[in-house]
Amino acid sequence: MKRASGILLHITSLPSPFGIGDIGPAAYRFADFLADARQTYWQILPLTATSEINGNSPYASPSAFAANPLLISPESLLADDLIRKEDIGEHPRFPTDRVDYKAVLTYKMALLDKAFERFQTRGANEAGFEKFCHDQSDWLDDYSLFAALKANLEAGAWWDWPAAIRDREKSAVAQWRKRCREEIKKQQYFQYVFHKQWTALKEYCNKKNIYFIGDMPIYVSADSADVWANPQLFKLDKEKRPSAVAGVPPDYFSETGQLWGNPVYRWDVLKDTRYAWWLKRLRHNLAFFDGIRLDHFRGFVAYWEVPAGERTAKNGKWIKAASDDFFAALVLEFPDVPIFAEDLGLITPDVRAVMKRFGFAGMKLLIFGFGEDMANNPYALHNHEKNSLVYTGTHDNNTARGWFLEEASAAERERLARYIGHAVTPDNVHAEFMRLAFMSPAETAIIPMQDLLGLGSEARMNRPATTDGNWGWRVLPEQLGGALAAKLAETTALYGRIAEAGKRKLN
Numbered sequence: 001m002k003r004a005s006g007i008l009l010h011i012t013s014l015p016s017p018f019g020i021g022d023i024g025p026a027a028y029r030f031a032d033f034l035a036d037a038r039q040t041y042w043q044i045l046p047l048t049a050t051s052e053i054n055g056n057s058p059y060a061s062p063s064a065f066a067a068n069p070l071l072i073s074p075e076s077l078l079a080d081d082l083i084r085k086e087d088i089g090e091h092p093r094f095p096t097d098r099v100d101y102k103a104v105l106t107y108k109m110a111l112l113d114k115a116f117e118r119f120q121t122r123g124a125n126e127a128g129f130e131k132f133c134h135d136q137s138d139w140l141d142d143y144s145l146f147a148a149l150k151a152n153l154e155a156g157a158w159w160d161w162p163a164a165i166r167d168r169e170k171s172a173v174a175q176w177r178k179r180c181r182e183e184i185k186k187q188q189y190f191q192y193v194f195h196k197q198w199t200a201l202k203e204y205c206n207k208k209n210i211y212f213i214g215d216m217p218i219y220v221s222a223d224s225a226d227v228w229a230n231p232q233l234f235k236l237d238k239e240k241r242p243s244a245v246a247g248v249p250p251d252y253f254s255e256t257g258q259l260w261g262n263p264v265y266r267w268d269v270l271k272d273t274r275y276a277w278w279l280k281r282l283r284h285n286l287a288f289f290d291g292i293r294l295d296h297f298r299g300f301v302a303y304w305e306v307p308a309g310e311r312t313a314k315n316g317k318w319i320k321a322a323s324d325d326f327f328a329a330l331v332l333e334f335p336d337v338p339i340f341a342e343d344l345g346l347i348t349p350d351v352r353a354v355m356k357r358f359g360f361a362g363m364k365l366l367i368f369g370f371g372e373d374m375a376n377n378p379y380a381l382h383n384h385e386k387n388s389l390v391y392t393g394t395h396d397n398n399t400a401r402g403w404f405l406e407e408a409s410a411a412e413r414e415r416l417a418r419y420i421g422h423a424v425t426p427d428n429v430h431a432e433f434m435r436l437a438f439m440s441p442a443e444t445a446i447i448p449m450q451d452l453l454g455l456g457s458e459a460r461m462n463r464p465a466t467t468d469g470n471w472g473w474r475v476l477p478e479q480l481g482g483a484l485a486a487k488l489a490e491t492t493a494l495y496g497r498i499a500e501a502g503k504r505k506l507n
Helices: 027-035 073-080 099-123 127-135 137-152 172-180 181-205 225-229 267-272 277-284 321-333 349-358 401-406 410-420 431-441 448-451 483-493
Strands: 005-006 041-042 209-214 244-248 259-262 291-294 302-307 317-320 340-342 364-365 388-391 444-450
Touching: 005 073, 005 448, 027 041, 027 321, 027 483, 041 444, 073 099, 073 431, 099 181, 127 181, 127 321, 137 172, 137 181, 181 209, 181 483, 267 410, 267 444, 277 291, 277 364, 291 448, 317 410, 321 349, 340 364, 349 483, 431 444, 431 448, 431 483, 444 448
Parallel strands: 005 041, 005 444, 041 209, 209 291, 291 340, 364 388, 388 444
Antiparallel strands: 244 259, 244 302, 302 317
């Protein structure tokens, strides 16, 4: 398999006149840009639904399976005669460089409601809808009911619902399914429309030899359809609230660690089911993506468990998971599973052993490579392994320019200059990092779009351990010009990263 490269850009960051990137025309234009730039991969963040209460994070979704309706393209709905020009109307003057989630939610959900009304007036017999609902019923039935209950019950989290529906008593479930029939159907329809639009986009990209890398978070939100429908898989108390939550100990990102608040798994129960829920989840994601990043991979080996009620992650402890048995079951079910590990942070020898045992590639971040231990630092270019993916940074880090200006010590900047062999400045650090990534022995190089453009911390996607102001950055249409694609294509060819059609490998 030849060396290859790609760009990290989430769907929400695409240009769009509707306030948020979507899977419409701008996504196709970006696929054309990637093809012109001779790239092989388009890496994105989770496509799952988001919520304001969780800061619009794609890593804190009400479902591990349901896609985000905000990513549906109004222009594609218009082309399919599901909405009319007058429905689009004089939409708000959305910011072009950031997502105003509150304004977008109000506007786009109203559009989607009109599309559903049009669907209903046609007799709700669009070819494929019933088949989709049948084929996806193992998650869609629970999610659509969960979303309908959220719309009908005043209680906040699902564990505060009346006990009968909280505990999913059969009579209560049947009663609410009947009562919320139209809302359930609407939620199913939104998922169907997204699935149709995504399938078309993916087929277009694959024909251009562009392949999607998706991201699968290890944990799910406590207030999600997944936990409500499968409480036995999670550590909950008698009131169905989490009794222990996930996080990470103090690290590079936070002196008090990160308290994520997600319920942790009962790996003993998962093992008894031969990991049926996890295999279903992976199968679902493999239908969307050509390769998958397993977020927080070390949590599959041992995870940081914090008692519920703690205000920080300091008072947690490491608990062993069922890594060998789990990954053996996974590889048995998916012999050529195209996944790789997010192995950043505190990684112990047992995690490395599991990765080696199953042949999983890891990640190398260049911004971590210029500390005092540079000679032996695994992130320094000369220590990269072939079976790995090299990044300048990820969505959780500052941009290369932002790192250089705001986070790198004088010693790190000096070591970087000596390593490069000439002066490094805020204006060229992104280009130097990108050149290092492309010359790396790692099989795959991924560059965040912000670093390709040389942007500063104002373009950062996420600041871990914070909840406000994240996930909002967007690229401008004029930033995706032909000159940039030509320059990237030249660099890609120079370092032997133009992959042959159909020749791709992630692990």
